[in-house]
Amino acid sequence: MQKIIRQIAAEIRVQEHQVKTAVELLDGGATVPFIARYRKEVTGGLDDIQLRELEFRLGYLRELEERREAVLKNIAEQGKLTPELAAAIAAAPTKQELEDLYLPFKQKRRTKGQMAREAGIEPLANKLFADPSLVPADEALAFVKAEKMESGDDFTTVQAVLDGVRDILSERWAEDATLLQMLRQWLWSDGLLASKLVTGKDENNTDNSKFRDYFDYDEPIGRVPSHRALAVFRGRGLEILDAKLLLPEIPEPGKPSIAEGKIAIHLGWSHKGRASDDLLRKCVGWTWKVKLSLSIERDLFSRLREEAEKVAIKVFADNLRDLLLAAPAGPRVVMGLDPGIRTGVKVAVVDATGKLVETSTVFPHEPRKDWDGSLHTLAKLCEKHGVNLVAIGNGTASRETDKLAADLIKGMAKVEQVIEKVVVSEAGASVYSASEFASQEMPDVDVSLRGAASIARRLQDPLAELVKIDPKSIGVGQYQHDVNQSDLMRSLDTVVEDCVNSVGVDLNTASVPLLARVSGLSNTVAKAVVRWRDANGAFASRADLLKVSGLGAKTFEQSAGFLRLRSQAAGSNPLDMTGVHPETYPVVEKIMAHTGKPVAELMGRADMLKTLKPELFANEQFGVITVKDIIAELEKPGRDPRPDFKVARFNDGVEDIKDLKEGMTLEGTVSNVAAFGAFIDIGVHQDGLVHVSQLSNKFVTDAREVVKTGDIVKVRVTEVDVARKRIALTMKLDAAPARRDAPRDNRFEGVRPGQNPNRGGNYGGGQNRAPQPAASTAMESAFSKLAGLKK
Structure with missing residues (x-):
């Protein structure tokens, strides 16, 4: 374990004791958001990005160590573990390099090389390679069998014996870990990813033409951007493109390739016209063409895909983070319009708390073209509920519906009701509408109208609404269906978790999906929290959480700091609406005693709080870093890290x-x-x-x-x-x-x-x-x- 800690510390450039503490906290059940926010003291201030990388590398390196132990045990049981091999295995930094070392000892189906070794030809192979001046045909005579072996293998001719020599040497060289790594690295630097249209395919076909850029394409494989790599792999998967790894130079006919030359140099052999040199050249060529070229192409394609997927997943994760942390419109009455043509525009009005208050359907487009009637219906809804913001889904008929909203806004301006409009991504709205949770939230509302309500709520609080939807359905990814789905899901889940906990959650209004993303809360516990709230009314304090069935002290520790009571009840603790963790309330009490002010008068008083010396309030449990965070939170209690809400102003007359x-x-x-x-x-x-x-x-x-x-x-x-x-x-x-x-x-x-x-x-x-x-x-x-x- 110390080796793993040392390696992670070097990789993320922090001290070993920081990694050791973080690992202990993670192993103890602490979450990354909790450690990043409330355990800065013990980790030396590791942030969530460092902790996520630490968590990922910890999992990888532990898996590597488990595999390393299994490999060592297996080779030892074969009686082939030498001190040198054991040292090499112990030093292997990646799973692939470990598997390269294990390759010669793996159980595999009976190969031609193995057959030749069983026939006793290996000494001849060793002899000819050690002394190329020997005449192969003459030396092979002593190894020719009088008849076929019991296994059916036929070594009754000189040529069969020499083929056995080729198979033994080529298999041995193809399992040389150092050679494999050298060739991979060389081709990653200098090899080419090349693609072309599959022979016989019509380049003008609609599906095929999407890949026109790759009908005659080549690029150094180590420099191929993520989107181009994934495009080529998608085209290959659809059997539209042929993709190959090409050597950086095509040799002249009859001449050895650069790859063969590199193999020869690694082996310390060169053709000097000796009796066995032609045979050895064939062995080298066989090693590359038959044993290594396709396997290395497969390895490098896997590496390219893996690296391209990492970039694509990061793009998706970054875009998702931006979307979740987008500016919330806040407690405003919003009308959601889910555009449609034949089926009409679905309308939903939600009040300032997000509660659905009324729905309707209007038909301004084909075939009814009831433009004036639609405007009349929408205007009545706006006037009745005090709508001041319109959210328009960006799907089919979005622009036509946007024009309808523009006419509505002009009409309402005449009666001095100011309304703004925003086009909202409706990706995933249909998924939410048909979900079990949507049916529980709006049981008596038609599925088609639930989407309009979701579109409206996305403006009020994008984070609270979008957590109800599978992140993959939100539609901000690049080639999201081409990447490893488990890696994508894991990455997106961490993004959602980090976003939810960075903003904080109102304990008395949050939905089950939102609560389930809070540090330490599972879906089961989130449901229990909502059940308690429904049965007993609003939580009066964070301490009430401990009354929830299934929510113990450990879960309370992990979650309480991220759960806020934004609507304060009489007599409740004002700190419950802040990001100050309940475990540090005694520190605030010391600050209150020092200043002679109750907490309500301290909150928001930046002028007073900035004069305090954190050292005065630190103790063995909570040091200066934690006290500084507490004071910063008191300066801006319950602050929202998201930006202020703004609406883009589209130019009048520019609608198409x-x-x-x-x-x-x-x-x-x-x-x-x-x-x-x-x-x-x-x-x-x-x-x-x-x-x-x-x-x-x-x-x-x-x-x-x-x-x-x-x-x-x-x-x-x-x-x-x-x-x-x-x-x-x-x-x-x-x-x-x-x-x-x-x-x-x-x-x-x-x-x-x-x-x-x-x-x-x-x-x-x-x-x-x-x-x-x-x-x-x-x-x-x-x-x-x-x-x-x-x-």
């Missing part, structure tokens, strides 16, 4: 892509972010793309360095393609628009992704580098990913 003109400056909302750019909702039913090169005047490698989902940004239109529904935008508002008559830089004309225009054709020399495509080419490629992102 046809209304756009190059040079227009617009305001929009970031709807999705990928490494290559950001998609912006500018109110025309089709998101525009700000390519990563157009996000800032400084160099940007990842779009999330500049923007995140939900941000409101200003953009300028640089290109509009109405036919293909593509909008190119820039956030570099101070840059002069490109002149149409300017000389074109055609260096990248016709360049495929990853192809170097300085070297005509495929990779075969020159700089080993995939160039950055020209903006137009990159834009074209980026737009082709939109379908994958939106799924």
Whole structure:
């Protein structure tokens, strides 16, 4: 265990004692949010990001140690464990390197090499490799069998014996862990991922044409971006693309490849025209072509997929975090509109607490076209319930419904009722509508109307509403169906948990799904909390939690700090509405005694609290770091880390892509972010793309360095393609628009992704580098990913 602690400490660059304490807390049942927030003292201030990495690496390294013990035991039972091998196994840093060392000792089906060894040919193989001056045919005569062996193996000819020599040597070399690692590393640096359209497939077929960028594509495998790797693997999985690993140089016919040359160098052998050299060359070639080329391609493809999936999962997780921590509109009366054409627009009004108060369905679009009647119905609802915010789902007929809302707002302005409108992502709303929880929340409401209520609540509190939905259904991922689903789910679950606990939860209003994401609370305990609340009324204090069946002292410790009583009952402790943990209330009592002020007068008094010296209130249990956190919480009690709510102002008269003109400056909302750019909702039913090169005047490698989902940004239109529904935008508002008559830089004309225009054709020399495509080419490629992102 000490070895694991030492390794993790080195990897995340912290002290060993910090890792040791964190591991002890995790093993003791503490959650990451609890440790990050309330155990800073003992971990030396490890944050949630460091703790998540520590938790992941701890699991991996423990699995590695278990496998290491099993491998050592198995080899020892075979009687083949040498001190050198044991030391190598003990030092193996990864599961793959451990398996490389174990490969020669694994139980496997009977191979040709094994057959040759059983026939006693191994001494000949050793002899010829040790002394290539020997004549193979002459030496093989002594090993020729008079008849077939009982197993049926036939070594009755010189050629069969020499084939046995080839099988023995090639198998031995293919199981050389050092050689395997060297070849993998070389090909990861210099090999090419190449793809082409499967022979016989129609490139103009709609499904096939989505992969047009990869019909004749190659790029250094170690530099392939995540989205391109996953696109190639998706195309291969659909049997549209052939994908291969190519050597960095194609050898002349009859000449050994670079890979064979590297194997020979590793073995310390070279062809010097000796009697056995031709045979040994065949053995080396056989080792590469038959034994290693396909297995290494498989290994590197697995590595590429794994690394691409990590990036894709991170993109999804980052976008989900941004969405969950988006600015809440707060306690406002909201009308949710779930757009539809034939089936009508579903309407739901929720009050300031999120309670559904009325529903309706209007038919402003085809086939009824009851525009005026729909406006009349909506206006009556707005007037009756005091609606001041309209949430419009972004699905089918969203823009038409957005225009309906605009007319509604104009009409209500005449009676001095101010209403704002926001287009909201409705991803996952249908999943929620049909869920068991939705039927419990709104048992007498039609499934189709529940979606409109969910859309309305998403504006009030995105976090509280979206936790009711499977994170994978929220639709902010890149190639989310192509990645490892268990890894994706684990990553998304941690994001939801971290977001919920960073904001905190109102104990008296939170739903079961929201409570279940609180540190220490399981779904079962969350249900028990709600049952107690329904039976006994609102919680008067955090201490009442201990009255809940199944909620013991350990669960209380883990959860209490994240559960808040935002509506204070008479006589209750004001600290219960803050992020101060109940275990530290005695520290606050010391501060009260020192200042002579009750806690209610301390809260929010930054001027007074800033004069306090934390050292005066620290003790053995709670040190200076914890006291500083308590004082910071008292300065802004119950503070919400989320930004203030703002609404993007769409330009009047710009409601369709046809209304756009190059040079227009617009305001929009970031709807999705990928490494290559950001998609912006500018109110025309089709998101525009700000390519990563157009996000800032400084160099940007990842779009999330500049923007995140939900941000409101200003953009300028640089290109509009109405036919293909593509909008190119820039956030570099101070840059002069490109002149149409300017000389074109055609260096990248016709360049495929990853192809170097300085070297005509495929990779075969020159700089080993995939160039950055020209903006137009990159834009074209980026737009082709939109379908994958939106799924």
